[in-house]
Amino acid sequence: MPYPPGYGTYTNRYVQAEETSMKLQNIITLILFLFLSSCGMKTKKGLTKNYDENKTEILELKDYYNEIVPKGFIIRIRYNSSDNIDFFVYQPIENSEKLETLFQQWNLDMDDYEPENPRSDYDKKYNGLTNSFKEVKEKLNWTSKTFIDLYNKLENVNCMGISNRYPTEIEYGFKGMGAFSYLIFDENLNTELQEKYSDDCSQMFYKENVVLNYGSGAIGSYCTPEFKRTK
Known part of the structure; x- marks a missing residue:
């Protein structure tokens, strides 16, 4: 079926208009994001x-x-919310002054965390000896109350x-x-x-x-x- 005269020109203009509109929306979204981010x-x-x-x-x-x-452990924790944390645990290596990564997780949902099994080679190499949050808590002798108390103490000092x-x-x-x-x-x-x-x-x-x-x-x-x- 033959296209009407000027069809290609019309289509190109339509596509260009759509692209311009999308770019404008992206710019407005970016400006709003930066404005809202700067407020905090x-x-x-x-x-x-x-x-x-x-x-x-x-x-x-x-x-x-x-x-x-x-004793001997280094633990870094950041609360993204009351139940979501970035959590990094380093434990001492026996007969050494060095530490090794025991556990490392970003955006860990403490109420709904399911470790990936079987673990990928990347996860084993870069994210610690274990990916079990339960196992780490037991090793540290930390409970859910420990995390709640710590969150409240941090919140108390902003x-x-x-x-x-x-x-x-x-x-x-x-x-x-x-x-x-x-x-x-x-x-x-x-x-x-x-x-x-x-x-x-x-x-x-x-x-x-x-x-x-x-x-x-x-x-x-x-x-x-x-x-x-x-x-």
Whole structure:
């Protein structure tokens, strides 16, 4: 069946109009996303204000967490919600000073997690010796109540995550693709260490035993201009 005169031109214009409309929709969606994201972005001012207002509870959280983590283990946890976490557990290797990855899962739904079985070679190599959340909890002697209590303690100081690596790191919140956090040492930092942990980039000494930290994500700048000191 022959097409009417001008059919090809009309079709091309229609396709171009559709593509333009789609691009416009994508741009509007991106602008809205960036606007909504920026509304919840954290700042250095908020970071310091939060510490000053919740200092006692933040330091108590540090001590509490280091008490519940078994000796020799390093555990990093970030709450995406009350029942969804990023959870990384590293255990000591016998007769060694090194650690090995026991368990590693992003976006773990604690109420509905089913480990993949059989495990892929990639999962075995990069995500730990086990993918059983139940097994890990038993090894750590953690219960569901442990996770609830920890979530509530973090919420109480407006924070979202914690790690017991030295110094203890307590995550405050996101800025862009990165996140602000507190590095809390056991002792107050002397002048030399204060300078060491102020690099005009990702770390800045705040006061006493506290360093402000900015960790970038997979993409984005490693530095934050908010940590640039005035000379």
